[in-house]
Amino acid sequence: MKPQYHVASSALVAGILYITFKSWSMSLSCLLSGILIDIDHVYDYVKEFGFPFKVKDFVNTVYHNGISRLTFVFHSWEILLLLGIVASFTNWNAWIAGVIIGFGHHIVLDKLNNEERLRTYSFIWRWGKQFEFETTFPNDAKRKMNSRAR
Numbered sequence: 837m838k839p840q841y842h843v844a845s846s847a848l849v850a851g852i853l854y855i856t857f858k859s860w861s862m863s864l865s866c867l868l869s870g871i872l873i874d875i876d877h878v879y880d881y882v883k884e885f886g887f888p889f890k891v892k893d894f895v896n897t898v899y900h901n902g903i904s905r906l907t908f909v910f911h912s913w914e915i916l917l918l919l920g921i922v923a924s925f926t927n928w929n930a931w932i933a934g935v936i937i938g939f940g941h942h943i944v945l946d947k948l949n950n951e952e953r954l955r956t957y958s959f960i961w962r963w964g965k966q967f968e969f970e971t972t973f974p975n976d977a978k979r980k981m982n983s984r985a986r
């Protein structure tokens with residue numbers, strides 16, 4: 837999903853959290869994490885293309901699926917589980933709860949938008965497939981092939 841939609845959805849969810857819990861720390865951490873989770877694209881881009889880092893080329897590559905391997909470390913159900921464990925040990929600290937909700941709604945929206953299976957957002961499953969884009973994101977890969985054929 838494109839960044840502007842993540843900004844809008846994160847702002848909406850953060851607003852709902854604020855209205856519900858009256859916690860600016862939970863709202864702020866939700867807003868920031870819902871947007872900044874995509875920072876994991878930088879690792880995959882730099883790993884494949886190296887430096888110098890060109891923002892325009894990065895955006896074109898990431899949002900038009902030009903990367904052959906997607907580690908996507910923050911886009912995973914496992915990170916939500918780990919954050920949930922940490923949150924339970926901190927008595928559901930508002931900052932951590934906000935990050936869980938920010939990451940969580942972002943991943944769900946990406947999953948729905950990309951029309952991929954649930955397992956696509958499992959880090960362990962992708963690891964087992966060596967993070968190969970065409971294997972782990974087959975629907976995105978098909979769209980990429982079709983757009984090139986036109």
Ligand SMILES: [Zn+2]
Pocket residue numbers: 837873874911942946
């Ligand atoms: Zn994303």
